Amino acid sequence: MTGLFDSFVRCINYLRISVTDRCNLRCIYCMPPEGISWISHSELLSYEEISAIVQIAAELGVNKIRLTGGEPLARADLPKLIEMLSQLERVEEVSLTTNGTLLKKYALELKQAGLRRVNISLDTLKADKFQKITRLGELKDALSGIEASKEAGLHPIKINMVVMKNINDDEVLDFASMTYKEELHVRFIELMPFSKVAEPVPASELRWRISRSLGMLEPCPSPPGNGPAQCYSLPGARGTIGFISPITEPFCSSCNRLRLTSYGQLCPCLLSDEGIDLRGPLRNNASAKELEHLILSVVASKPEQHKLADGIVPMKRNMSQIGG
Numbered sequence: 019m020t021g022l023f024d025s026f027v028r029c030i031n032y033l034r035i036s037v038t039d040r041c042n043l044r045c046i047y048c049m050p051p052e053g054i055s056w057i058s059h060s061e062l063l064s065y066e067e068i069s070a071i072v073q074i075a076a077e078l079g080v081n082k083i084r085l086t087g088g089e090p091l092a093r094a095d096l097p098k099l100i101e102m103l104s105q106l107e108r109v110e111e112v113s114l115t116t117n118g119t120l121l122k123k124y125a126l127e128l129k130q131a132g133l134r135r136v137n138i139s140l141d142t143l144k145a146d147k148f149q150k151i152t153r154l155g156e157l158k159d160a161l162s163g164i165e166a167s168k169e170a171g172l173h174p175i176k177i178n179m180v181v182m183k184n185i186n187d188d189e190v191l192d193f194a195s196m197t198y199k200e201e202l203h204v205r206f207i208e209l210m211p212f213s214k215v216a217e218p219v220p221a222s223e224l225r226w227r228i229s230r231s232l233g234m235l236e237p238c239p240s241p242p243g244n245g246p247a248q249c250y251s252l253p254g255a256r257g258t259i260g261f262i263s264p265i266t267e268p269f270c271s272s273c274n275r276l277r278l279t280s281y282g283q284l285c286p287c288l289l290s291d292e293g294i295d296l297r298g299p300l301r302n303n304a305s306a307k308e309l310e311h312l313i314l315s316v317v318a319s320k321p322e323q324h325k326l327a328d329g330i331v332p333m334k335r336n337m338s339q340i341g342g
């Protein structure tokens with residue numbers, strides 16, 4: 019067997035990297051409105067350090083990289099990092115998760131730097147609600163970011179909607195209907211209980227609501243991307259509808275990923291407090307072999323499953339720090 023495997027024989031080929039904990043928005047389910055202590059610039063991994071870690075991980079078997087944050091486009095010169103990573107020999111694709119509000123400015127530059135695809139977070143199509151959910155954002159910026167990504171050829175575009183009961187779940191049909199008109203892939207994400215802003219809505223209920231109003235959802239293959247979504251399509255639709263439901267429909271048994279925080283902790287799971295520092299050894303001139311051992315120890319420590327259903331939530335890092 020070649021490649022990187024954990025103790026439960028899951029193939030680990032995907033690394034999700036948070037490049038910053040900072041963000042130009044303050045989404046209610048992700049960040050508090052104020053009082054956040056930011057990571058200082060000297061604590062952040064430099065682009066050269068990120069690239070060195072990715073190179074070693076790639077030699078072990080990781081071939082897909084996704085950049086996230088905080089808001090990854092809030093970090094200066096992100097296209098430079100994308101160019102560095104996409105030139106690494108064994109890296110097959112570099113993608114990005116973003117709130118989209120800065121994409122109008124950067125989409126073409128990102129594409130030219132080697133970015134394959136974007137996932138854009140969008141929780142409402144109503145301008146006033148967008149302001150309430152993001153506290154600082156404007157809907158028009160996110161929408162023009164989606165348009166700019168299409169024009170730049172960043173296909174397939176996935177739209178991630180975190181569904182919150184009595185906040186935006188009245189818009190689920192509008193989001194599902196977006197897949198009729200064009201090849202957009204909508205992902206309904208189950209709200210995770212990092213804070214108590216709202217109740218989640220189970221995927222089973224969303225599928226029932228969509229099928230009842232828009233027609234039978236047919237299971238279909240996922241578009242390129244390696245995501246954990248259960249995919250469906252509506253009759254005659256050009257795009258797909260996916261459900262990412264870590265609590266009610268956990269997908270741990272097929273998890274293929276590791277996570278690297280912006281300050282250099284390599285973590286085996288989004289939903290655990292475990293992690294090993296790579297920044298210290300890297301800055302103390304650890305050899306590639308030593309770093310390889312550290313990466314392998316994180317892979318070996320990957321838990322079989324998270325414990326969200328038992329109410330156990332990670333305490334040390336929030337989503338914007340580990341990179342959702």
Ligand code: SAM
Nearest residue numbers: 048087088089115116117139178209210337342
């Ligand atoms: N700023 C970028 C964005 O919003 O796409 C990237 C970072 S954000 C932390 C990554 C993803 O995590 C987004 O799709 C966001 O909606 C999701 N997320 C954040 N907090 C969440 C929560 N409590 N439950 C479910 N998803 C969450």
Ligand code: SF4
Nearest residue numbers: 041044045048088117
């Ligand atoms: Fe920022 Fe993304 Fe968190 Fe919203 S979800 S506050 S855009 S990091």
